[in-house]
Amino acid sequence: MxxxxxPGQGSQQKGMGGTLFDEFKExxxxxxxxxxxxxxxxxxxxxxxxxxxxxxxxxxxxxVNALSYLRKIKETGKKPDYVAGHSLGEYSALFAAGVFDFxxxxxxxxxxxxxxxxxxxxxxxxxxxxxxxxxxxxxxxxSLTSIGIANYNSPSQIVISGPKTDIGGAGTCFEKAGxxxxxxxxxxxxxxxxxxxxxxxxxxxxxxFTFEELAIPVISNIHARPYKQSEIGRxxxxxxxxSVKWTESIRYLMGLGEMTFExxxxxxxxTRLIQAIQRDSEPLAGRDDARGPGV
Numbered sequence: 260m261x262x263x264x265x266p267g268q269g270s271q272q273k274g275m276g277g278t279l280f281d282e283f284k285e286x287x288x289x290x291x292x293x294x295x296x297x298x299x300x301x302x303x304x305x306x307x308x309x310x311x312x313x314x315x316x317x318x319x320x321x322x323v324n325a326l327s328y329l330r331k332i333k334e335t336g337k338k339p340d341y342v343a344g345h346s347l348g349e350y351s352a353l354f355a356a357g358v359f360d361f362x363x364x365x366x367x368x369x370x371x372x373x374x375x376x377x378x379x380x381x382x383x384x385x386x387x388x389x390x391x392x393x394x395x396x397x398x399x400x401x402s403l404t405s406i407g408i409a410n411y412n413s414p415s416q417i418v419i420s421g422p423k424t425d426i427g428g429a430g431t432c433f434e435k436a437g438x439x440x441x442x443x444x445x446x447x448x449x450x451x452x453x454x455x456x457x458x459x460x461x462x463x464x465x466x467x468f469t470f471e472e473l474a475i476p477v478i479s480n481i482h483a484r485p486y487k488q489s490e491i492g493r494x495x496x497x498x499x500x501x502s503v504k505w506t507e508s509i510r511y512l513m514g515l516g517e518m519t520f521e522x523x524x525x526x527x528x529x530t531r532l533i534q535a536i537q538r539d540s541e542p543l544a545g546r547d548d549a550r551g552p553g554v
Contacts, residue, residue, distance in 0.1 A: 262478075262512050263331075263339040263355060264533070265324045265348035266524045271316050275525035276302040279326040286329075286361050290322050293365050298322050313446060317347050317372030318365060324351035324524040325361055331523055339521075341485075341512060343478035345529055346410070346450070346503050347371075350495075355523075357474035358491060367495070370464050374457040375499070378447025381454075382426035383409060385418050387439040394419070394433070401432045409450035410503040413535040418443070420451035454499045462496035483507035506536050513542035 280287040280299035290298040301310060302319050309315040324344075328351065332338060344352035347368065354364045386394055391408070394417055398406055406429060409420035419426065426448075430440040447454065470492065476485040481497055483504040509532075512518050522530045 260340040260516060261337075261519050261521065262341040262343060263328065263352070263521055263523045264529045265328075265342070265344035265351035265355075266522065266526060266529050267320065267345040267347035267349075268313070268316050270524060270526040270528050271310050271320055272525055273305045273310060274303055275319075276323040276326065279323065279330060283326050283329060286326065287322075289362050290318070290365055293362060294318055294369060311444070312376065314369075314372045314376035317368050317375070320347055320524065321350055321354075321365060321368040324348065325354050325364065327523050327525075328355050338475060341476050341478060341515075341518075343508055343512070344480075345412075345505055346480060346498070348524070348529075349477070349480055349498065351524065352477045353486075353491070355475060356477045357472070358470050358477075359468070363468060367465070367468065371461060371499075374461055375447060375449060375454075378449070378454060378457060380423055381420065381446070381448025381451070382423035383418055383420045383443040383445050383449060384426050384430070385412075385416060385439075385441040385443060386433050387416050387441065389417070389433065389436060389438045390414055391417060393436060397432050397436055401429075403429055403432065407451050408502050409448075411506045412503075413506055413532045414539040415535065416532065418450075420448040421453070422448065450498075450500065450502055452500060458496050458499040461499060462492075465492045465495060468492070478508045478512065480504060480508065483511050505532065506540065507543070509533055509536045510540055510543045513537065514544055 287299055301315060302323060310319060342352040342355045350364055350368050405425045406419050406421035408417055410418035426442060433440045473486060473488055479486050479494055480503045481494060481501040486494060520533050
């Protein structure tokens with residue numbers, strides 16, 4: 260079996276997309292019309308150094324991921340058995356699954372990027388070298404109640420989220436326990452309770468869209484199980500405030516049988532995370548799609 264995985268923020272790089280914009284010129288023109296700027300120039304030249312800004316990063320990555328998928332299908336004629344994406348990458352997975360067309364997905368992602376770029380006062384940091392249990396213990400022992408886990412990237416790479424000052428001051432607690440602590444260059448406390456206002460606005464925005472039937476199973480970030488058709492809109496809104504359960508998502512896919520993963524889009528960030536997950540954790544047993552408590 261084959262799973263295509265789509266990267267999210269952090270995988271963007273100047274030059275990404277290459278010849279895709281010429282190969283799929285009609286879609287590139289539609290992207291320019293929706294966004295109000297040249298997606299090709301942004302990705303290939305980034306003259307104003309906007310590619311690292313959330314409101315530009317998200318549409319750019321969605322576009323490159325989507326066009327990369329279309330090229331892959333054009334070249335091979337074969338669709339994957341499953342798709343999954345990390346945070347923003349989940350929108351590319353939903354596009355691949357036929358839930359919305361390219362233009363609709365781009366309009367949704369553009370709104371998401373704008374809302375997330377407006378978040379202020381929050382911060383995030385990567386904690387490398389400690390597992391989930393140890394991180395939760397440090398948070399509890401040091402009364403870091405304002406901080407929560409945003410991304411379960413691999414068994415030993417976890418991202419935390421919270422108020423910027425608290426994220427900045429928490430490093431010593433984790434470093435004492437042997438972690439490598441890396442504050443991230445973001446404007447908000449993404450995937451946390453502090454994004455509730457953005458979620459509410461986004462949820463209302465999503466009501467104007469109709470989602471098509473899933474043609475390929477999509478693994479949800481917040482449930483680490485396949486999307487249910489009736490919950491697409493709710494999942495997309497909830498994703499803004501919920502943790503990204505990437506490790507569990509990959510373990511679920513590993514548990515389905517012999518699985519090959521292929522990253523579609525720029526870079527190999529997810530490929531390296533999956534290698535770490537396969538090395539350091541076991542597949543989830545069976546094909547149980549039941550969701551755990553609290554989700």
